[in-house]
Amino acid sequence: MNAREIALNILKDINIKGAYSNYSINKHLTNEISIKDENLIREIVYGVVENRLYIDYIISKASKIKLKKIHPTILEILRIGVYQMIFMDKIPDSAAVNEAVNLSKKHGHKGVSGFINGVLRNIARNKERFKQIDEKDNLNYLSIKYSYPKWMLKRWIDDYGYDFVEELCNVNNSKPLLNIRVNTLKINRNELLNRLKNYGYIVYETKYAKDGIVIENPTRITETEEFKQGFFIIQDESSMLVAQIANPKKQSNVLDLCSAPGGKATHMAQIMENQGYIKCWDIYEHKLNLINKNSYRLGINIIDTEIHDATKLDNRLIGQMDYCIADVPCSGLGIIRRRPEIKWNRKEEDINKLKEIQFKILDNAKQYVKPGGIIIYSTCTISKDENEKVIGRFLNENDDFKLLSFENLICDKRHMEESKNGYIQLFPHIHGTDGFFIAKIIKDL
Numbered sequence: 001m002n003a004r005e006i007a008l009n010i011l012k013d014i015n016i017k018g019a020y021s022n023y024s025i026n027k028h029l030t031n032e033i034s035i036k037d038e039n040l041i042r043e044i045v046y047g048v049v050e051n052r053l054y055i056d057y058i059i060s061k062a063s064k065i066k067l068k069k070i071h072p073t074i075l076e077i078l079r080i081g082v083y084q085m086i087f088m089d090k091i092p093d094s095a096a097v098n099e100a101v102n103l104s105k106k107h108g109h110k111g112v113s114g115f116i117n118g119v120l121r122n123i124a125r126n127k128e129r130f131k132q133i134d135e136k137d138n139l140n141y142l143s144i145k146y147s148y149p150k151w152m153l154k155r156w157i158d159d160y161g162y163d164f165v166e167e168l169c170n171v172n173n174s175k176p177l178l179n180i181r182v183n184t185l186k187i188n189r190n191e192l193l194n195r196l197k198n199y200g201y202i203v204y205e206t207k208y209a210k211d212g213i214v215i216e217n218p219t220r221i222t223e224t225e226e227f228k229q230g231f232f233i234i235q236d237e238s239s240m241l242v243a244q245i246a247n248p249k250k251q252s253n254v255l256d257l258c259s260a261p262g263g264k265a266t267h268m269a270q271i272m273e274n275q276g277y278i279k280c281w282d283i284y285e286h287k288l289n290l291i292n293k294n295s296y297r298l299g300i301n302i303i304d305t306e307i308h309d310a311t312k313l314d315n316r317l318i319g320q321m322d323y324c325i326a327d328v329p330c331s332g333l334g335i336i337r338r339r340p341e342i343k344w345n346r347k348e349e350d351i352n353k354l355k356e357i358q359f360k361i362l363d364n365a366k367q368y369v370k371p372g373g374i375i376i377y378s379t380c381t382i383s384k385d386e387n388e389k390v391i392g393r394f395l396n397e398n399d400d401f402k403l404l405s406f407e408n409l410i411c412d413k414r415h416m417e418e419s420k421n422g423y424i425q426l427f428p429h430i431h432g433t434d435g436f437f438i439a440k441i442i443k444d445l
């Protein structure tokens with residue numbers, strides 16, 4: 001199977017069956033595939049999903065058949081062809097067309113390769129004209145140019161304004177760099193940086209997170225001895241800030257209410273020097289197994305996993321905890337750079353349901369902390385309804401809880417002004433991290 005055929009199978013999983021991009025890519029990529037092909041597959045898959053609406057806009061200009069009437073597999077073949085023609089300068093149009101025609105002969109019905117050939121050649125001939133977006137309306141223009149559903153953009157524009165959202169969309173369509181968190185229980189950051197440099201990885205320190213490393217060329221990083229020996233875990237810098245901001249003391253009692261796959265819980269354990277107790281809840285057993293696997297690899301033995309729905313109060317734990325981490329389920333609109341399919345799978349109604357679940361989980365967390373105890377509320381989204389508004393409602397209803405400044409706990413103060421008020425909203429185009437929200441709340445003594 002060649003690279004484009006593998007990309008087609010992955011795209012069918014994502015766009016037709018609604019699969020997550022990272023799971024689907026991992027499922028289809030085997031060790032027999034060369035690094036060059038792997039990179040091509042990733043570029044095509046992410047490129048098509050990220051730019052789907054714009055690509056479809058171009059196809060609809062070039063095709064006599066309406067988009068809705070095109071067979072889903074044929075549409076994916078066309079999208080792969082158009083992506084290469086519009087976004088990949090190194091691939092000649094003729095190669096993109098021929099590869100698409102070959103794919104259609106293998107996967108399509110009789111006669112379909114003529115249709116694909118015709119549409120793609122039409123685009124090759126009229127590329128500059130078809131690339132133009134003939135839209136006067138600002139929202140429609142932005143939606144086509146950056147490939148976003150209009151409801152999503154409208155909410156963001158209401159929250160942050162048009163220019164801000166345009167910059168965000170632009171950066172969201174670029175490739176994010178991989179971040180890893182050093183497991184300081186086993187190695188320090190400098191030593192790991194040196195070891196990775198020796199393999200030829202281009203690495204440097206993260207800006208805000210103490211334990212983070214950025215890797216520019218991370219291919220096969222999880223096959224290194226350093227990964228196998230638990231010297232690091234893959235985690236975005238924004239997510240590393242949760243435990244850094246919690247800053248737990250050794251011997252603390254911690255409850256992570258929504259914990260899988262354990263990125264933040266294992267980081268809490270690391271800061272606690274593997275001393276104390278961390279209870280980790282999640283509603284899925286297979287996800288809790290990931291925490292146990294990660295803890296074992298990282299050499300952590302103070303984590304205890306348990307299936308529990310965090311919206312339900314657990315009377316056994318009332319008033320027991322020094323720290324509660326409420327890293328609640330959310331719309332994920334801050335991680336679109338890594339999972340562009342969120343643009344197409346997420347629905348506006350989800351946000352109303354999620355904000356009630358988020359509030360319920362936070363409202364339960366308040367019961368578990370001791371006087372003077374800390375709750376960290378976090379999400380990987382940029383929607384105010386799920387962030388500032390949930391916190392605002394909680395603080396209004398609970399005057400024995402206050403936001404706590406954490407300005408002193410962030411390595412670099414740039415764009416971190418809100419941290420002195422006890423919360424921070426991170427954005428890809430401002431902070432270079434995922435879109436992420438963190439609030440630090442303390443219960444009165």
Ligand SMILES: C[S@@+](CC[C@H](N)C(=O)[O-])C[C@H]1O[C@@H](n2cnc3c(N)ncnc32)[C@H](O)[C@@H]1O
Pocket residue numbers: 239257258259260261262263264265281282283284287308309310311327328329330
């Ligand atoms: C944002 S993720 C947590 C990521 C995790 N804290 C980490 O750092 O690796 C949210 C998690 O909440 C879990 N979840 C969803 N609803 C839940 C509920 N009602 N109670 C507990 N966990 C829940 C999901 O299965 C998911 O693993």
